[in-house]
Amino acid sequence: MIASMLPVVLQVIGYHIPAVADTHRVPFRPLMSATAAVEPQGRVVPTQIPFDDGCTYQDRTPKTLKEKIVVLGSGWAAVKFVQNIDTTKYDVSIISPRNFFLFTPFLPSVTVGTVEGRSIVEPIRKLVQYDARPITRKIKDRFAGVEEETFEEARFVEAMCTKIDPSMNRVYCQDVSSVAGTCDTFSLDYDKLVIAIGATSNTFNTPGVKENALFLKEIQDATVIRSRILDAFETASQKETKEEKQQLLEFVVVGAGPTGVEFAAELDDYIREDLFNLYPEEVAAARVVLISSSDDLLSSYDKKISDFTMKVLEESRVELRTGVRVTEVTKDSVVCKDKKTGETFAESSSLTLWSTGVKPVPLLEDVIAQIPEQTKRSGLFVDSTLKAYGMENVYALGDCATVYSGNAMQNELAQLFTKADADGSGTLDKAELLSLFGKIADKYPQAEVFENRIKEDDVFEQFDDDGSGELDMDEFRDLLAEVDSMLRSLPPTAQVAGQQGGYLASLLNGETTAGFKYFHKGSMAYVGQEKAAAQVSMLKSILPEPVQALAGPLGEDIVLTGGLAEIVWKALYLDMQISNRNKAQVAFDWIKVAMFGRDTSRY
Amino acid sequence: MIASMLPVVLQVIGYHIPAVADTHRVPFRPLMSATAAVEPQGRVVPTQIPFDDGCTYQDRTPKTLKEKIVVLGSGWAAVKFVQNIDTTKYDVSIISPRNFFLFTPFLPSVTVGTVEGRSIVEPIRKLVQYDARPITRKIKDRFAGVEEETFEEARFVEAMCTKIDPSMNRVYCQDVSSVAGTCDTFSLDYDKLVIAIGATSNTFNTPGVKENALFLKEIQDATVIRSRILDAFETASQKETKEEKQQLLEFVVVGAGPTGVEFAAELDDYIREDLFNLYPEEVAAARVVLISSSDDLLSSYDKKISDFTMKVLEESRVELRTGVRVTEVTKDSVVCKDKKTGETFAESSSLTLWSTGVKPVPLLEDVIAQIPEQTKRSGLFVDSTLKAYGMENVYALGDCATVYSGNAMQNELAQLFTKADADGSGTLDKAELLSLFGKIADKYPQAEVFENRIKEDDVFEQFDDDGSGELDMDEFRDLLAEVDSMLRSLPPTAQVAGQQGGYLASLLNGETTAGFKYFHKGSMAYVGQEKAAAQVSMLKSILPEPVQALAGPLGEDIVLTGGLAEIVWKALYLDMQISNRNKAQVAFDWIKVAMFGRDTSRY
Ligand SMILES: Cc1cc2nc3c(=O)[nH]c(=O)nc-3n(C[C@H](O)[C@H](O)[C@H](O)COP(=O)(O)OP(=O)(O)OC[C@H]3O[C@@H](n4cnc5c(N)ncnc54)[C@H](O)[C@@H]3O)c2cc1C
Ligand SMILES: Cc1cc2nc3c(=O)[nH]c(=O)nc-3n(C[C@H](O)[C@H](O)[C@H](O)COP(=O)(O)OP(=O)(O)OC[C@H]3O[C@@H](n4cnc5c(N)ncnc54)[C@H](O)[C@@H]3O)c2cc1C
Incomplete structure (x- = not known):
């Protein structure tokens, strides 16, 4: 039954989430500054000057007669763009330090092993192949005379862009991984630049966050958190008193958007369903605290969802602190201020997860600072065709972009x-x-x-x-x-990023001239105890927009909560997996956890 | 059909392998020296004196009237021991820095993703539960009046033993993981000590090995190798000439025992089956070199197997260098000496895997050096009841033990x-x-x-x-x-370690008084291209020993090679998985790889 629903609700997804990014922790060497670039080897080189002295920024611009598109990033926006761009028209190069796409909505599940990391990644090199293109795209390709044999793939380069020079139509890059060869820096010239590098965690300059909190953005973050949780339980099991145990087992989550809520919910599931059998005394001592700056949870969602989430979490071990601003994070505590009473208090914490919102990565801040027309601080400011203000041939999309939303x-x-x-x-x-x-x-x-x-x-x-x-x-x-005039006009979600990727491809392919219009298809969150909350724009997601208004109650959102929502949640997310391998793996992971529980081996 | 074979060949397994260990890389702080121990915090404390000044070596000896057994390790030997020991008689504590058991025979598969790491680990805390005990043990337990409800589990402590003090019947331990709490050192008194800490890689003091080679012993090693291989292909894809590419893609394996051969074979499979589609030019440049010090491969196996392996590998990309001694490993080469001609040459290498043999870990070398009766350098020298010479109440088994084999x-x-x-x-x-x-x-x-x-x-x-x-x-x-008088009388294999674990439990349970007798059940190796080689002591493995001699040809070994052997190999290893979760996961991994190929996401 669920399966037969799938085509209808296909790709209905997304929620409004202050996504937490921490590209800092993609290992990389110092960025070049705006005016002078310190090369990794220590040589100081002026910017905006092309180099070709042996190893310093080799020019690797592809030799081609086609227009050259350079795409930065391998996330939601980049992948949807690349899978839809017409490669007969454009020569496409993708630059990203990560050679795979990551299905971020399941990262909270990976922190406790409900889903395994390998299940939600897919190599970019596979995703750019003809086979992986969406069926709608394949049909268009076919009309253009492109078949599997004649299809030209986008090129992938595993490297980090360290500087964008819009005046020269050039990007500077570096292979930042441990195997980098002898010449690890190079430059590429573009005719069109597509920036889809996501965003980084916004600490709001709160003292101590960078030093003491963990973030949840990349697969490695989830692995570290998983190991840290188990390490804490193992060490606590060596302590004698409940107090000593508790000191090691205080998990504090700052930010009650979807990432924070889902992490808290997954952790609570894990403790109750798996750790309880193996560490009973420690589980009795463990605490999970969720801190929300507003008075509710998932405040950007439909109120029914946020109320339901509150209710489910209140029935769990998760302790809620709402209406609280965090003023400092220390090694073993989170310092809080009650917004209403002004009272200050500290939550002791052995592991703090920071998930409150995003801001541009330094590379982009650098660009924004250089271009007078770039007046927004929340991202690269782009018009409704996603073209960046004040720059020629530069487009931005996904979490790194701020789209002009008009009046x-x-x-x-x-x-x-x-x-x-x-x-x-x-x-x-x-x-x-x-x-x-x-x-x-x-x-x-x-x-x-x-x-x-x-x-x-x-x-x-x-x-x-x-x-x-x-x-x-x-x-x-x-x-x-x-x-x-709100700075960030669209929420930083996979749904927005993906739609923008598809849109920009159509625009550059010449299939549309209209501006980008975001179409919200619904929001979902897993809230623990095998319950989810889903707001699905049922009909909206399949009807053409003008018709939706006529559809009356059927055009309204459907809000589902509880066990049924969890089934819908699972069915939809399973269907959204980017490859058949991912689908099979995630499904198997779920079955496995239902049968055998989550693995508690620490590594 | 395969499935119905399983009961017959149940637990038929093991091969003679110079296993590579590198417990050094389990992160740990300085060991105490033989006469004075430098405490991690820098305090120097005399050994053989009990401490209890706050944080310094808290005494955590369990309060119990039962005899106290302390088991060091959570590998093959330790697990089989713990799953068979009578916990009504003994209070059992297990100390290991690794909170899980690792199915080492599949580590080579994990380096390329044929099997995932999580599929071959199982938490010790699950393995010590009543449910996980072998059926034979459960029956004995039942006779002794032990049921699931009354069963007393062994205690697990995630820590590393840093010093053994046989004169005080005491071990000193430290929590060496990143979450270690405030007091991370403690001591435990034992009535009986069971040492099953495995062994470490033997570099034979070859210059440069520790600095420049990788080892394959723990799950993290496999993860690092997997990431390094892909990193090399990604970086090579950025280079223009075949020479530049090749420089990054020279994989040299030193040691042609089962680990070396299986790694080379898996890597060749990976390159041919998965990487070829994604990195065609790089694959053309890549090299895999396997260096054997003897004139053949798998020299400890039946000659039919070693010949077959040679033939299969010769048909593959793997380049064989036999009869070669490695004299040095540098950052980018392996320096070799042809044993026959005496000629010296260098194989250039971008990744060197060292898999030549094992030797005791420093902790054990320390003990051996202190006890005059300990005359062997290859491991703790034990009599045929696995009791260590020159020490009271100390037993050793598995890779860390050298059993007296008589004349x-x-x-x-x-x-x-x-x-x-x-x-x-x-x-x-x-x-x-x-x-x-x-x-x-x-x-x-x-x-x-x-x-x-x-x-x-x-x-x-x-x-x-x-x-x-x-x-x-x-x-x-x-x-x-x-x-x-050969130093190492039994090969360092899982088969030996497991049998010794079961034997020692019987001995201490009072179920036997005879000495340990090793019973070789067969040897198997995966040699690539979906071919394996298996030498299975078919009847021997099920008949009582005196009957075997009478069984004539049926008592002989059966040597299988090729595709059929691969099926047997898979069926047997699948059956040997230590939990049902492992069985399901490994089976799923194989199916997945057959359907979708191996994942090439680098992390
Ligand atoms: C834990 C978590 C859960 C989430 N759950 C949901 C959800 O359920 N639903 C939803 O709609 N959204 C969710 N989101 C938000 C969603 O993931 C983001 O909105 C989305 O990933 C944005 O897509 P993007 O392409 O802009 O950036 P990303 O997907 O972040 O991709 C950025 C890419 O750029 C690369 N990159 C970074 N720096 C550079 C550089 N200097 N040079 C080249 N490449 C670079 C990165 O490696 C990466 O490949 C979640 C986010 C997180 C962190
Ligand atoms: C890649 C590879 C493939 C292999 N394939 C096969 C095969 O196919 N067939 C076969 O029969 N054999 C195989 N072997 C050999 C086999 O793994 C070993 O012989 C076997 O693991 C030995 O068991 P053990 O219990 O003695 O030691 P291990 O299994 O190595 O376990 C040692 C344990 O001691 C712990 N430990 C280490 N130091 C300390 C300390 N100071 N304090 C407390 N605990 C400590 C470790 O964490 C570990 O849990 C392979 C080995 C490797 C490395």
């Missing part, structure tokens, strides 16, 4: 006001405003971020110029202008 | 002479001697090591006192005395 909300001022004014009073109180923002998050992703600010900070009061406790139409207009 | 060969002087003297001349020439040693390796494992020495060195000449080119009976007797 969408202001344009609908009147309708939104009417929709919000539930009591027809002609003014909006805070409750009415929040309720509106809760309803429209799908259509206006920028509203989500703002919704939290209304809840947490005194934003409402700022816009309530006359202090009446209500916003009139003018005050509401000002507020919408602010919302529209 | 077994000298006792059969006359028969052996007759058997050897094929031409009935009354004297033995070198060929007759070698042929004899080839035939009797099963019964006298000590003969194996010696056989190689006859082949490679001028041992024959040494014993041929009168220089006649033939050995007479007296000369032969002297030679047998030397063979009997």
Whole structure:
């Protein structure tokens, strides 16, 4: 039954998540600075000058008559782009320090072994092959006369881009892995540059986070966390008192977006289902604390989902701390401030996972700082065709991009006001405003971020110029202008990144000229105890947009919670796996865990 | 069909292998010296004195009225011992830095992903549970009134033994993992100590090996090798000329025992079956070189097997260098000396795997040096009940033990002479001697090591006192005395270690008083291209020993080579997996590789 549902809900996925990135920990040597680049070997070389003195930045620009596209990254955005680009038109090179695609939604599962790391990775070199292209693309290719035999693959280079020089249409790269050969730096010239390098964890400059917290972004992060959890249980088992044991077993998760919630939920499952049998006394001493800066969890989701998640987690071992701002992370504690009471307290912690949001990687900050038109700090600012402002031939997509979202909300001022004014009073109180923002998050992703600010900070009061406790139409207009100008207009999700990748390929292929439009297909989260929460835009995801409005209740979101949602969650995510090998592996992992439990070998 | 064969050939396994160990790389802080111990924190403490000043070697001896057994190690020997020991009689503590058992025969497969690491590990805490005990043991337990509910489990402590003090019946340990808590050192008193800590790689003091070669002993080693291989292919793909590519893709394996041969064979499979499609130009440049110090491969096996292996590898990409001694390993080469011609040459190498043999770990060398009765340098010298000479209550088994083998060969002087003297001349020439040693390796494992020495060195000449080119009976007797005194009397195999574990449990349980007798059940090796070689003592493995001699040809070994042997190889090894989870995983891994190939994601 589930299987027969699949075609219908195919690729329905994604949630709004402040994804945590930590590309810092991809081992790499110092980046070049904006004005002078310190070469790994210590030679200082001026930037924006091409080198070819033996080993210093060999020019590896491909010799081709076609237009040259260089893609940076091998994540969601890059892969969807590459799988859809017309390689008869373009010569495509992909640069990434990671030679595989990673199915990030399952990273929380990998930290405890519900799914194995190898099950959710797939080599880029396989994904660029003809066979791996989506069927829709293959049909287009076929019309263009491209068959498997004549298909030209994109080239993959395992290296890190260390500098982008838009004035020269050139990128500088370095092989940062342990086997790097003698000449590990090179440059490539492009006709079009597609930047899809993701983002890094935002610590909000909170002291101690970088030194003392773990992040969850790459497969190695999950491996380290898995080993650390077991190591803590093994060491605790050597201690005699409950206090000593507890000291080693305090797991604190900062950030209650999907990554934080799913990690806490998976950890709770693991403790209850597997560790309990092997470490009973230690399990009695263990604690899992989840800290949320807002008053609820998964605050960007439908309220039904966030309430349900709260309920499920309250029934678990996970201790919730909501409405709390973290002011410092130390070696063995997380220092917190209650937003309402202003009270300061410390949660002792033996392992802190930081999962609060993302910001651009240094390479990109470097570019942003150099280009005057780059006015956003949250990512490379691009227009609706994903072309970067102030640069020629440079496109950005996925977590590293900030798309211009126009004045969408202001344009609908009147309708939104009417929709919000539930009591027809002609003014909006805070409750009415929040309720509106809760309803429209799908259509206006920028509203989500703002919704939290209304809840947490005194934003409402700022816009309530006359202090009446209500916003009139003018005050509401000002507020919408602010919302529209929100730095990050689209959430950093796989869904956004993937759609942008597909879109940009169509644009460059000449199959569309319109701007990018994000289409939210739904959100899902696993909340533990074999329960999930899913908000699936059932019909929306298959009907053409104009028809959706007509579809009435069927066009509405379906919110599923509990055990059934878990089945949907599993079916959808299984179907989303990028290769048949991944599908088989993940399915086998789940069956295996159901039959034998998770492996607790520590390595 | 295969499945129905399984009960018959159950547990038929093992081969003679110079296993490579490198426990050095289990991260650990300095060992205490023999007379004064430098504590990790830098405090110098005299040995053989109990400490209890806060954190320094807390006494963690269990409070119990039962006799206390401390087991060091969680490998083949330790696990088989613990699964068979009577826990109503003994309080059992297991100390090992590795909280899991590792199925070493599949480590070569893990280096290329034919089998995944997680598939061949199983947590010790699961293996000590009632459920995991062998059925034969459960029956005995049942007779002793032990049921699942009343069964007392052995205790596991994840730590490394850093010093053994036999005079105090005490071991000193340290939690050497990254989560170690505040007090990471402790001591345990024992009534009986069971040492099963395996062995480490023997570099024979060859210069440069430790610095430049890789070893294959732990799961992390396999992970590192897997990543290094792919890293080399990725970097090579960035180079333009075949020479540059080749420089990065020269894989040299030193040692043609089962580990070396299987690694070379798996690597060749990997290159041909998986990497060829993704890195065609690099594959054309890649080289695999296998260096053997003797004139053949797998020299401890039946000659049919070693010939077959040679033939299969000659048809592959693997380049064989036989009769070669390695004199040095540098960063990018392996320096060799042809034993016959004396000629010196260098094989360039970008990755050198060293797999030539084992020697005791430093902890054990320390003990051996302190006890005058410990006269062997190859391991802790134990009598036929596995009790260490010169120490009370200390037993050793597996790779770390050297069992006294008596004068077994000298006792059969006359028969052996007759058997050897094929031409009935009354004297033995070198060929007759070698042929004899080839035939009797099963019964006298000590003969194996010696056989190689006859082949490679001028041992024959040494014993041929009168220089006649033939050995007479007296000369032969002297030679047998030397063979009997061979340092390592049993090969360092899982088969020996496991049998010793089971035996020692029976002895201590009071179920036997006889000495340990090794029973060779057969040898198998995977030689690549879906071919294996197996020498299975078919009937021998199920018949009681006295009956075997009567069984005639059926009692003989069966030697299988080729595709059928691979099926037997797979069936037997699958059956040997230590848990049902392992069985399911390994089977799934094989199916997956057959369907989708091996994963080439590098991490
Ligand atoms: C634990 C976790 C769970 C998540 N769960 C979900 C979910 O369930 N649903 C959902 O929609 N989203 C989820 N996300 C968010 C989602 O993963 C991201 O939004 C998505 O990965 C963004 O895609 P991207 O292509 O922009 O970047 P990424 O997928 O992060 O890819 C970035 C790529 O760029 C490469 N790169 C980095 N620096 C350089 C450089 N200097 N040069 C060249 N290459 C470089 C990286 O190696 C990588 O290949 C999750 C994120 C995390 C961390
Ligand atoms: C790659 C490879 C392939 C092999 N293939 C085969 C095969 O096919 N057939 C076969 O019969 N044999 C095979 N062997 C040999 C076989 O693995 C060994 O003979 C066997 O493991 C020996 O068992 P053991 O219990 O003595 O030692 P091990 O299995 O090595 O176990 C030693 C244990 O001691 C622990 N330890 C180490 N130091 C300390 C310390 N200071 N304190 C406490 N614990 C410590 C280790 O963590 C480990 O748990 C292979 C070996 C290798 C490396």
